[in-house]
Amino acid sequence: MARQRYLGPKVRRLRRELSLTQARMAEKLGISASYLALIETNQRPVTVDLLLRFVDTFDIDLKAFAEDDASRLSAGLAEVFSDPLFEGAGIGRQELLDLAEQAPGAAAGIQRLYQAYRQLRDDAELTGPNAHAPIHPPGGPLDRVGDYFADHGNYFPELEDVATEVAAAGRLEQGQMLAGLTAYLGEAYSLRVRVLPVDVMGPLRRRYDRHQRRILLSEMLPASSRAFQLALQVALLKGRDVLDGLVATAKLPGEDSRRLARIGLANYLAAAILMPYDRFHRAAVQVRYDLEILQKRFEASFEQVCQRLTTLQRPGARGIPFFLLRVDKAGNVSKRMTAARTPFARFAGACPRWNVHDAFRSEGRMHVQISETPDGERLFSIARMVRKPGAGYRNPGQTYALALGCGLEDAAQIVYADGLDLAGDHGVVPVGLHCRMCERLDCAHRAFPAANHRLVVDETSKSIIPYHLEPIG
Secondary structure (H helix, E strand, O other): OOOOOOOHHHHHHHHHOOOOHHHHHHHHOOOOOHHHHHHOOOOOOOOOHHHHHHHHHHHHHHHHOOOOOOHHHHHHHHOOOOOOHOOOOOOHHHHHHHHHOOOOHHHHHHHHHHHHHHHHHHHOOHHHHHHOOOOOOOOOOOHHHHHHHHHOOOHHHHHHHHHHHHHHHOOOOOOOHHHHHHHHHHHHHOOEEEEEEEEOOOOOOOOOOOOEEEEEEEEEOOOHHHHHHHHHHHHHHHHHHHHHHHHHHHOOOHHHHHHHHHHHHHHHHHHHHHHOOOHHHHHHOOOOOOOHHHHHHHHHHHHHHHHOOOOOEEEEEOOOOOOOEEEOOOOOEEEEEEEOOOOOOOOOOOOOOOOOHHHOOOOOOOOOEEEOOOOOOOOEEEEEEEEEOOOOOOOOOOOEEEEEEEHHHHHOOOOHHHHOOOOOOOOOEOOOOOOOOOOOOOOOOOOOOOOEEEEEEOOOOOOOOOOEEOOOO
């Protein structure tokens, strides 16, 4: 806490989660409402004394709350300025951190501008039949919605409350979730559930037929996916007003962004219905985050369980702040979710040393890894390959690798870390965000030269290291 912490968005989010006015929160903290307003707009830092008052008064996790958004912003800025476009600029980490702390709005704006530049550049490079494809809007809907979830720490108490209501009214018992959801939809909304052949459904997994009051599911879906699709339909119906309210207050630009946010929030609510917060949190702690046990106990898929674990951030009943990464065989990152500062790049793929890539080598096997980022942070991660159902031979399913991870300081709570040397250096894998940002010059997996380094070409020798680099200046 040597540096000042600007925690405005976190303070505002906490106040809304607790349904407090600024005046009421300020009264509990022993400060003026005007001072709290300045804190929420990042015009005043949170002092050490005030931070401790937040912890004592509202029973929140000190580490999670004290990690300011400047860390995330500065990491994003470092990625931006690692682009060859800024070669030779010589912008250091401290300068980026200062910008993130003193002008967070400007830092976020720079990232959005760079994001737009990257999108336009990528679209301009399209060739062949896609040469005239429409250019996606700068800072597109997917990224805006991702930012929205990240700003909320991937936790929405309003949706958790709706899930609790559904669980109470629907008699959704453990081991009978699919039958319980089917009965709930029939009783509450007069909807029938039908499972249809794939030659009727085609590539569709679910279809809501409002005219005939039916929910149609593909026969190709496993039981866990059928339950999730029914829970999603419940979420869209039961949670309609709450979903609309959250989307309205999100102030996302463009109808596409708002629709995507609504779907994302509905998926969140569906997972909360299948895995109610209190019961799921207790079970996760009890079994030490054993993913296979949680799958069986809550009739959920591996990915559903992993994703739900990233949302356990309720004050007073927090889980481990996990991050989740999903990649395909080509290394494209299709999902990033985190309850803490993200340890992976936003504008590029994952480091090839991450164990998430090893998961494709052996289906069903759990890969564990202790890794260390260039700034010295140590992480623990679990990775496994997963398959999504397709629609027959002509419409095969997708294959992904999922990585679930956290800070090494939390690894002892996880069953998969048993037997590993959590305190020493044995088995620690050096990783980076991506090659242009990574200063590990001795990495045999390097795909691109590092930013702010000079490429040295020597025809008299050949090394396993792809590039011989020297720092500029």
